[in-house]
Amino acid sequence: MAKRLEGKTILVTGASSGIGKSTAMEFARTSPKSLKLVLTARRIDTLKVIAEEIKEEVGSGVQVLPVKLDVSNPSEVKGFVDSLPAQFRDIDVLVNNAGLVKGTAKAPDIADEDIDVMFSTNVTGLINMTQAILPIYKKREDGGRGDIINIGSIAGREAYPGGSIYCATKAAIRSFTDAMRRELVATRIRVMEVDPGQVETEFSVVRFYGDKAKADAVYAGCEPLTPDDIAEVVVFNAARRENVVVADTLIFPNHQA
Numbered sequence: 424m425a426k427r428l429e430g431k432t433i434l435v436t437g438a439s440s441g442i443g444k445s446t447a448m449e450f451a452r453t454s455p456k457s458l459k460l461v462l463t464a465r466r467i468d469t470l471k472v473i474a475e476e477i478k479e480e481v482g483s484g485v486q487v488l489p490v491k492l493d494v495s496n497p498s499e500v501k502g503f504v505d506s507l508p509a510q511f512r513d514i515d516v517l518v519n520n521a522g523l524v525k526g527t528a529k530a531p532d533i534a535d536e537d538i539d540v541m542f543s544t545n546v547t548g549l550i551n552m553t554q555a556i557l558p559i560y561k562k563r564e565d566g567g568r569g570d571i572i573n574i575g576s577i578a579g580r581e582a583y584p585g586g587s588i589y590c591a592t593k594a595a596i597r598s599f600t601d602a603m604r605r606e607l608v609a610t611r612i613r614v615m616e617v618d619p620g621q622v623e624t625e626f627s628v629v630r631f632y633g634d635k636a637k638a639d640a641v642y643a644g645c646e647p648l649t650p651d652d653i654a655e656v657v658v659f660n661a662a663r664r665e666n667v668v669v670a671d672t673l674i675f676p677n678h679q680a
């Protein structure tokens with residue numbers, strides 16, 4: 424597995440916490456010799472700390488670049504690739520992980536700003552990033568090469584009351600991913616989706632607008648997945664032989680089935 428990732432440049436969005444942070448760490452652990460990691464999110468100070476943690480754990484064989492980037496801001500995303508130091512521009516794997524849920528209101532009562540932030544981050548943000556990175560892949564030999572791994576959700580397959588907008592954003596990711604995969608057939612650009620069930624991260628803290636007690640209550644009496652459980656799957660998928668596309672993975676804790 425390590426060999427197939429050797430020398431690659433991996434870009435993870437939403438790497439400042441939860442699944443994104445674990446994914447960055449797991450890539451580094453799996454291929455500690457010559458990997459380059461570009462870690463993006465809005466909280467740049469947190470990303471810098473994570474970059475140091477990674478180097479401390481795996482050593483200096485992995486180069487880590489923390490970059491402040493709001494995926495929902497098209498002009499930031501547009502200039503993003505050109506703003507990277509040259510040695511980090513040749514991206515091989517994009518993990519579109521940045522995403523959030525806001526509130527639990529039923530459809531008629533959802534605040535406009537919550538609708539906007541969920542769509543502009545989860546859907547438009549993911550599309551913005553994909554469009555920014557795809558030209559790098561397409562320029563490569565034989566019609567292109569590179570990986571896009573989109574983090575969807577079980578919520579994109581099974582909607583739940585109080586989750587209409589979040590579920591709609593994740594269903595949109597599902598359709599977008601599926602269409603792209605078909606558009607890119609016969610290239611070596613792989614488009615994959617990983618759909619987690621319940622994972623304990625800052626996700627629920629964000630959902631309840633920072634109310635930690637409400638967030639903790641979500642996990643009472645059940646054993647959610649850890650972000651590492653998802654990270655292992657993402658890295659496994661990226662490290663498959665080039666002709667193998669693990670197109671669609673659903674992963675949830677036992678109690679959730």
Ligand code: NDP
Nearest residue numbers: 437439440441442464465466493494521522622624625626
């Ligand atoms: P976290 O809240 O821990 O992480 C979300 C990450 O997204 C943070 O790093 C945050 O960084 C980043 N982010 C949010 N908005 C933006 C933005 N506009 N631009 C750039 N980065 C942004 O949650 P998870 O790790 O759980 O979530 C990761 C992904 O997993 C999401 O797409 C989520 O929908 C999905 N998921 C999570 C599940 C769960 O139960 N936890 C279940 C199914 C799917 P910052 O605030 O620094 O910008």
